[in-house]
């Protein structure tokens with residue numbers, strides 16, 4: 001499969017190149033040339049297929065013959081080797097729990113898939129690839145874990161000192177081996193700026209790629225769990241509405257791709273915190289990116305969502321068509337905490353702040369009788385322990401995956417300036 005740049009000023013390229021480059025030379029993000037719906041028969045009989053078979057059907061056209069079938073199946077098997085349950089919390093409302101992976105965030109799926117693809121493409125190359133990524137929290141852990149010991153790949157993660165939770169910090173600073181954590185004296189935007197500068201810097205002597213959702217190999221596998229949810233809910237015979245807690249809009253964009261492939265989904269809701277660039281756009285037609293504002297759902301503190309351009313492309317840049325299928329609502333921290341409390345009181349379910357924003361999206365949309373609403377629980381509540389334990393009368397049991405990192409010693413290199421990042425990259 002070939003991909004084109006959404007800036008349309010670079011030549012089209014293969015899946016392999018799109019994965020290695022991350023971003024096209026014209027700084028546009030990549031989009032597949034063709035999207036062919038899956039057979040009706042497959043969707044009709046989805047309950048008969050395993051998660052691995054479903055994931056393979058969903059992704060194979062986007063990889064094409066660039067990875068042999070047997071290898072791709074092996075990659076998928078590792079990518080989806082944990083549970084993706086839909087847990088019903090109210091009549092006609094369920095939550096799709098995406099936090100059963102190794103770092104307890106949905107990003108595990110994309111990070112693991114991308115790392116295996118990259119390792120496969122780099123298998124005969126003696127030049128190391130460096131994955132450079134800035135994180136505000138969850139991406140770092142998922143990428144560190146997903147790429148740990150990947151052959152021929154070095155990972156450098158920048159995170160803002162003192163601005164990520166203790167658990168998140170340990171997840172990205174305790175693995176060692178091919179993973180280096182750089183602790184930046186600054187905020188997330190400073191980390192992001194340094195990464196962007198490095199990508200444009202011709203004096204860096206390494207092959208750099210990024211591992212956030214602009215990379216097609218991290219974005220596309222996120223389609224899988226919309227199929228898995230449908231498989232579980234098909235017997236309800238209702239029309240599905242998905243509410244996705246959104247930051248960079250990669251997750252929800254993957255859901256819309258799944259819909260393009262023929263998965264019956266009636267409506268999508270991008271639920272956000274007060275970073276409301278997209279909901280404003282839907283309301284008044286002006287897309288005005290803003291600096292991000294800090295919230296309790298900090299993995300969604302994004303003022304200029306990088307995948308929104310892919311969503312527009314999926315609707316042929318037709319705002320009316322988009323609004324028919326897609327809504328976006330924004331919620332304050334105060335309302336989010338109230339939602340966490342009411343979910344807990346009504347059903348005993350502990351939602352993390354991101355999941356609670358998703359739940360609020362469904363409330364605002366106001367489901368009809370023949371509809372079933374699913375909100376995505378994108379992280380385990382333990383990842384946002386402070387907020388959860390000060391908002392709800394609970395103390396959360398620490399899951400096994402987290403216990404593993406809690407006792408380990410943090411290793412990070414403190415940096416303040418871009419020059420320090422550069423010398424660290426050019427060392428060795």
Ligand SMILES: *Cc1c(COP(=O)(O)O)cnc(C)c1O
Nearest residue numbers: 138247248249250251299378379
């Ligand atoms: C990354 C993240 C999100 C936002 O996902 P996007 O694909 O960037 O919209 C939401 N919740 C959690 C917990 C995350 O880590």
